[in-house]
């Protein structure tokens with residue numbers, strides 16, 4: 001395939017559509033991911049990414065984001081940053097550096113300030129009201145779950161020059177403790193990309209994703225020539241089953257992957273996980289991954305599903 005792109009959740013649709021336009025005109029995957037994820041971050045109607053997303057327990061927004069270039073394995077990542085309009089752009093900028101490419105909170109904000117990235121109050125009335133409503137309830141900090149059906153936006157792509165890259169961006173678990181960092185910015189857990197093999201990324205409960213280093217575990221299966229779909233299914237299934245041997249129940253986890261030829265794989269331990277794909281042969285479309293006893297059924301979202309979907 002000349003080009004291909006995949007993204008998590010229905011909220012990836014507009015961004016992947018933009019990516020499709022860039023890639024079909026022989027654009028670069030880094031540019032496609034930058035523009036596609038920035039578009040998602042800028043849209044206040046997506047509750048878990050960028051502007052107007054999910055506040056922490058103190059009512060503040062703290063973002064994690066990362067970018068990895070599969071050609072030279074360079075990556076940039078930031079965690080626990082506040083008031084940065086497009087965290088993905090800062091992660092991309094950091095990926096130019098061989099050292100000091102993963103920065104946290106004040107250090108990352110200082111880097112963004114010096115390099116003239118845009119700052120903005122990322123809270124809006126909707127997310128403040130969502131926080132005020134939830135904070136009144138009794139909730140268990142030790143058993144936080146991913147927000148109703150959609151959380152991190154992850155995108156992986158292949159361009160017509162065989163470059164591959166992955167980008168991720170999130171406000172993390174709703175009502176997390178201040179300073180809590182999830183899987184999204186952690187290489188090997190939330191994302192991984194090697195243009196000689198493929199890319200993978202994860203969404204869901206970060207603590208549980210990190211315990212299985214899910215993204216690299218998919219890539220390692222693919223390196224051993226396992227096909228991409230069963231690499232995703234086995235990574236999720238084996239890791240979820242490992243939880244069942246302990247006293248903890250696995251939180252929700254979903255993964256996407258793209259191989260060096262542009263084929264995709266996907267798996268979830270939820271009932272259903274929507275995702276978005278485009279490639280040389282298909283316009284951008286929303287697909288559903290349905291978990292049928294750990295075997296994944298994949299089908300296209302119809303009008304009825306799309307109009308009933310309330311989460312984004």
Ligand code: SD4
Pocket residue numbers: 048145146147150151152170171172173174181182183184202203204205206207
């Ligand atoms: C995290 N995987 O921070 C991310 C995003 C998430 O609800 O779970 N959001 O754990």
